[in-house]
Amino acid sequence: MLHIRVITPASRTDEVLRIAADSPAVVNVLKLPGAAFDPEGDLVEFDVAREGANAVLADLKALGLKDTGGISVEQLDLSISTAAEAAEHAAPGDPEDAVVWEELxxxxxxxxxxxxxxxxxxxxxxxxxxxxxxxxxxxxxxxxxxxxxxxxxxxxxxxxxxxxxxxxxxxxxxxxxxxxxxxxxxxxxxxxxxxxxxxxxxxxxxxxxxxxxxxxxxxxxxxxxxxxxxxxxxxxxxxxxxxxxxxxxxxxxxxxxxxxxxxxxxxxxxxxxxxxxxxxxxxxxxxxxxxxxxxxxxxxxxxLGRHDIAPHSPEVAAGQPTSGRVSG
Missing domain, CATH: 1.20.1080 (Glycerol uptake facilitator protein)
Structure with a gap:
């Protein structure tokens, strides 16, 4: 599992939450309104199965959060959660085989x-x-x-x-x-x-x-x-x-x-x-x-059906929302 922390302007918070909610690979979503000081904004945190990380990260980047906020990703060595296990099962493939292109x-x-x-x-x-x-x-x-x-x-x-x-x-x-x-x-x-x-x-x-x-x-x-x-x-x-x-x-x-x-x-x-x-x-x-x-x-x-557009691809570079989703 990966832990993603997003600093987002308040005007984009609902879109960030929608991206998290739409992906069955995402669990443990946390929203802290006004928690970010510099840059100012809301803080959204969640865990995501490695197999579904590319889709989520691409959609977050498409919101322009690289310039208006920030996206941080950390590796979770241990996650004791039934919901997290379900998220990994929902994402096809194995987390050990998943390539997170942003990480690479x-x-x-x-x-x-x-x-x-x-x-x-x-x-x-x-x-x-x-x-x-x-x-x-x-x-x-x-x-x-x-x-x-x-x-x-x-x-x-x-x-x-x-x-x-x-x-x-x-x-x-x-x-x-x-x-x-x-x-x-x-x-x-x-x-x-x-x-x-x-x-x-x-x-x-x-x-x-x-x-x-x-x-x-x-x-x-x-x-x-x-x-x-x-x-x-x-x-x-x-x-x-x-x-x-x-x-x-x-x-x-x-x-x-x-x-x-x-x-x-x-x-x-x-x-x-x-x-x-x-x-x-x-x-x-x-x-x-x-x-x-x-x-x-x-x-x-x-x-395997993933939204798997690598970093710097034309779609992501143009800031266009992408349509692919992790499916269970």
Missing amino acids: SARTAAEARMTWSYFAFLALAVQIAAIGALLDQPILIVGAMVLGPDFGPVAAMCFGVLQRNVRLIGAAARTLAAGFAVAIAITLACAAVSRLIGWIEPTMLDDRPLTSFIIHPDRWSFVVAVLAGVAGILSMTARKSSALVGVFISVTTVPAAGNIAVAIALAHWNEVGASLVQLGVNLAGMIVAGIATLFIQRLMWSR
Whole structure:
């Protein structure tokens, strides 16, 4: 269940209540006249089954409440209510499979932004991967995979393509490219210094059977990336963070970036090209799979009879009321 809090001008309160009353997925409606101070207005709160949230949120946005009030959504981890159970049964499908497009839109927009924490985590991950490549230690490679935050911008790109949101696609692509460029540059600098002081030498990359997969991209690299892309999108839409960790471990983006840095520092130029191909193959596989997964999810939800218009669609953007309803 989701908890929705709406601050609305008094002139729109009846319409908000009508939207809540018309949806069988909504329960526990609360109205507090004049409770909102800034902006001034009434406060309406209610719970809604995840499967019916898209319809309700789209209709609330169509009232212009984004500009005249506010709409907040919170996840309810526990709801002890017979009415809530009935609302979930009334909405077709399962709440674990429901995609709340506004929620996904907000999350991917956040993932597309360049932040210091993103650069820091990616740089640390690439450096750990580089050390793993030098020492031929798979455990370090796996640790670097888990630490890398690069799937966030990939997911944002996928969602941007689905929404035809050029701005989101551009922001995610810039964040992804800048992140890897900065991480590789930092790792390269560290590797160059390490070579100067004698900590590493070119022969360290000559024979490393346990981590040689980094420089041998093939069809299986793409297949694994596709599977990881599907799993990554599903983990985000189903709110399964533990599954997302498995996605990080599956793809070879961070290890490839780390190997690029040390290969340049140690003049193993053939490995630079192979690692670049590995990085590109993995990113391409995840992007293609992510877009396809989101498209299929939207198609499946629309066929279940939901009002399932994703954010920024022409109907919502134009502020037009929509007619679809969750049906029991």
